[in-house]
Amino acid sequence: MKSRPASRRKIRAAELIAPSHLGLIPDGNRRWSKANSFSFASGYRNGIKKFISFSLWAKGFGIKTISVWALSTENIKMRSGAETRALYFLFSRAAKDKKLIDLLIKNNARLRVIGDLSLIPSNVRKAIHALEAKTVECRDFTINLLIGYGGREDILYALRGAQKGGSKIDEEEFQNRIMSASLPDLDLIIRTSGEHRLSGFLPWQASYSEIYFAKKYWPDFEKKDLKRAIEAFSQRDRRFGK
Numbered sequence: 278m279k280s281r282p283a284s285r286r287k288i289r290a291a292e293l294i295a296p297s298h299l300g301l302i303p304d305g306n307r308r309w310s311k312a313n314s315f316s317f318a319s320g321y322r323n324g325i326k327k328f329i330s331f332s333l334w335a336k337g338f339g340i341k342t343i344s345v346w347a348l349s350t351e352n353i354k355m356r357s358g359a360e361t362r363a364l365y366f367l368f369s370r371a372a373k374d375k376k377l378i379d380l381l382i383k384n385n386a387r388l389r390v391i392g393d394l395s396l397i398p399s400n401v402r403k404a405i406h407a408l409e410a411k412t413v414e415c416r417d418f419t420i421n422l423l424i425g426y427g428g429r430e431d432i433l434y435a436l437r438g439a440q441k442g443g444s445k446i447d448e449e450e451f452q453n454r455i456m457s458a459s460l461p462d463l464d465l466i467i468r469t470s471g472e473h474r475l476s477g478f479l480p481w482q483a484s485y486s487e488i489y490f491a492k493k494y495w496p497d498f499e500k501k502d503l504k505r506a507i508e509a510f511s512q513r514d515r516r517f518g519k
Contacts, residue, residue: 343419352364388419465487
């Protein structure tokens with residue numbers, strides 16, 4: 278008879294190792310809407326609310342930086358006009374929400390945007406930049422929103438910049454030229470909805486990150502699910518290619 282594999286032991290709270298930089302791919306908003314007979318706008322609205330809660334949970338667990346894929350270049354190019362308009366409306370409304378702004382400042386949380394914002398409407402771009410400016414002095418926690426971002430586009434952005442500047446392309450030069458150059462390496466990436474792929478999420482920073490795939494759709498993700506991901510991360514043996 279084959280022996281059953283030993284299960285991972287349950288670790289105590291004191292043994293949790295919080296990732297310094299956590300990446301998030303909050304997938305499944307549309308499928309959650311369909312499963313619950315809601316409009317896709319409801320799915321995105323609930324997804325934004327969940328992200329606000331998620332950010333507070335992450336900070337409470339001792340995480341210093343989170344980077345979330347809010348809107349990819351593929352989303353912008355391939356999704357319907359009605360869907361992207363709904364997203365832009367929700368982004369703009371959230372960026373102007375006084376309660377959200379006060380919450381960020383109260384938690385000393387800085388919000389930054391990474392990506393090609395020329396791809397989104399100017400009124401949404403201005404609202405997001407205004408929110409960035411309001412939190413620029415916050416230092417305890419950083420939230421990076423990837424909007425108009427794609428991994429392949431990030432690579433091409435660096436290559437075009439190096440070519441235009443006539444620079445020799447080595448590892449350091451490339452790293453300095455990607456649009457996500459300000460982001461540190463990722464320790465852990467969480468993707469929800471049961472999909473097992475990264476889809477070009479921060480390819481440079483993800484080289485040695487640990488990956489955790491959660492089955493739940495993003496709006497159903499809970500604090501206990503984040504804790505499970507951190508517990509799994511705490512038990513990984515990170516070798517960084519050694």
